[in-house]
Amino acid sequence: xxxxxxxxxxxxxxxxxxIGMANGxxxxxxxxxxxxxxxxxxIFKTDSNGNNLQSDYSMFETLGAFPIGDLVYVNNGKFxxxxxxxxxxxxxxxYSYESATGIxxxxxxxxxxxxxxxxxxxxxxxxxxGKLYGLCSYGGAYGYGGVIYSLDPVTNVYTDxxxxxxxxxxxxxxxxxxxxxxxxxxxxxxxxxxxxxTMFSFDPANSTYxxxxxxxxxxxxxxxxAGNGGLLQxxxGKLYGMNYEGGPHNAGFIFSYDLSTNVYNExxxxxxxxxxxxxxxxxxxxxxxxxxxxxxxxxSSDGVxxxxxxxxxxxxxxxxxxxxxxETPTRGLMQARNGLxxxxxxxGGNLYWGGSSLVLILILILKLFYIILVQE
Numbered sequence: 083x084x085x086x087x088x089x090x091x092x093x094x095x096x097x098x099x100x101i102g103m104a105n106g107x108x109x110x111x112x113x114x115x116x117x118x119x120x121x122x123x124x125i126f127k128t129d130s131n132g133n134n135l136q137s138d139y140s141m142f143e144t145l146g147a148f149p150i151g152d153l154v155y156v157n158n159g160k161f162x163x164x165x166x167x168x169x170x171x172x173x174x175x176x177y178s179y180e181s182a183t184g185i186x187x188x189x190x191x192x193x194x195x196x197x198x199x200x201x202x203x204x205x206x207x208x209x210x211x212g213k214l215y216g217l218c219s220y221g222g223a224y225g226y227g228g229v230i231y232s233l234d235p236v237t238n239v240y241t242d243x244x245x246x247x248x249x250x251x252x253x254x255x256x257x258x259x260x261x262x263x264x265x266x267x268x269x270x271x272x273x274x275x276x277x278x279x280t281m282f283s284f285d286p287a288n289s290t291y292x293x294x295x296x297x298x299x300x301x302x303x304x305x306x307x308a309g310n311g312g313l314l315q316x317x318x319g320k321l322y323g324m325n326y327e328g329g330p331h332n333a334g335f336i337f338s339y340d341l342s343t344n345v346y347n348e349x350x351x352x353x354x355x356x357x358x359x360x361x362x363x364x365x366x367x368x369x370x371x372x373x374x375x376x377x378x379x380x381x382s383s384d385g386v387x388x389x390x391x392x393x394x395x396x397x398x399x400x401x402x403x404x405x406x407x408x409e410t411p412t413r414g415l416m417q418a419r420n421g422l423x424x425x426x427x428x429x430g431g432n433l434y435w436g437g438s439s440l441v442l443i444l445i446l447i448l449k450l451f452y453i454i455l456v457q458e
Contacts, residue, residue: 110424111138111181113149113163122147123165125179125186132424139179139186141165146175146188152205152257154214156235162189162214164202170194172220174202176233176240190233190240196221198242199229206233207258207266211286215266217254227252228270230284244284244291248273251280251293256312257363258284259321267294267313267321281313281323281339281346295339295346297325311363311414313339314372316392322349322372324360333358333379336372336390336397350390354379356399357386363414364390373423375411384409384430387423405430 108130118124118140125139141147146165153163160178167173176190192200199218206216214233222229227246233239246252251270258266265283274280274296281295313323321339329335329351336350352358358379366372372390380386380402387401403409408427415425 108419111153111155111161113153115148115150120147123149125149125161127181130418130420138181139184141186145186146177146191149177150174151203154206154208156208156214158235160235162206162233162235164205164216167191167193172201174200174218176202176206178235189238192218192221196225198222198240199231201228202231204255204257207260209260209266209286210264212236213286215258215260215286217256217258217268219253219255222246224252227273228254230254230258230266230268232286243286243289246270246273248277249293250274250291251282251296259313259315261315269313269323281321294344298328311361314364314366316366316372317370318392320392322364322392324364324374326359326361326377331358334360334376336360336364336374338392349395350397352376352379354383356380356397357388361412365415365417367417367423368421373415373417375413375415375425377410377412380404382409385411385427387411387415387425403427403430 110128110132112126114124116123118137120140120142122141124137126135126137128135148166149163151164153161155161159182160180162178165175165177167175173194174192175188177186177188179186200221201219202216203219204217206214209215214235216231218229220226220228222245224245224247229242230244232241232243246254251273253271254268255271256269258268260266264287265285267283270280272279276296276298278297280293283292283294313321315321324334324336326334331351331353333352333354335348335352338347338349357376359377360374361377362375364372364374372392375387376385378385382402382404384403384405386399389398389400409430410428412428413426415423417423
């Protein structure tokens, strides 16, 4: 019998995190790809239980519209995110939003040349050196490979700090993960020794890129697609991630990488029946279990919530989406202070646009790409 998991469902993609702010109130913040007062997307918030949904800012066409990827909160009181660019298709802009004043600014436009990166489908990581780091899936010195970039939120200076190629991997996806050694870790979809993608580290202190592992080719597995989650360092010290395709059932798999021994292992293969085509980040909850979601699979083929026990290598299909309670989850989960897991689905719910009863609160919001739990 499957366990019952308490999940607050909102609208479309999300990755959650918790930040302390000034006045002690807790809110969920997020962005929507469409909708709002001008039809170009919104920044919104709800209370800590996912209720009382309200638009906080409506995007304008001329200032970077249709927000994509993940938001990140910086200690200057601003949110930072990615939106589509108005200069050309699939280019993108980096923006900031200060909730206290309602001020929205375009910080950097990637432009049409792609020389220093374009198509930043995912969000950024706020690193220990005070800078934001992110990935572009295209562009760079080699035209197609993509880049690692940094943004200084103090000076608003954007820097292309590494250009991918066929050997290092290209078409990077997901967000970067910073470990206690200061290095950033991520993955690419293609390139490497087998053209199946790579796992890499990048040290921003000395601009050193290290290829850690080359994934096999498409006959045995691909690395994650752009727009997907990144890597998780669990309490056993290993990195864990998910491949969208590959494995014996071609439904994707969970893998681990031991940083101390450089050993890569495929630890669980999805079979579609109990989940398939995993998307988004993995998280490790306070009970020590790893949690994630798949885009498809389960009883209704609408995706599942699952847990994975790293001590016993036990996978459990916890909850099957069926459309009425959401379908096609394409981001990750977050554990809040109340111990509950929070997440979103791409579509489904009462009005089909994603999630469950939250959809009824604000019909203008059509797609959520990110939620952030903020205490303010």
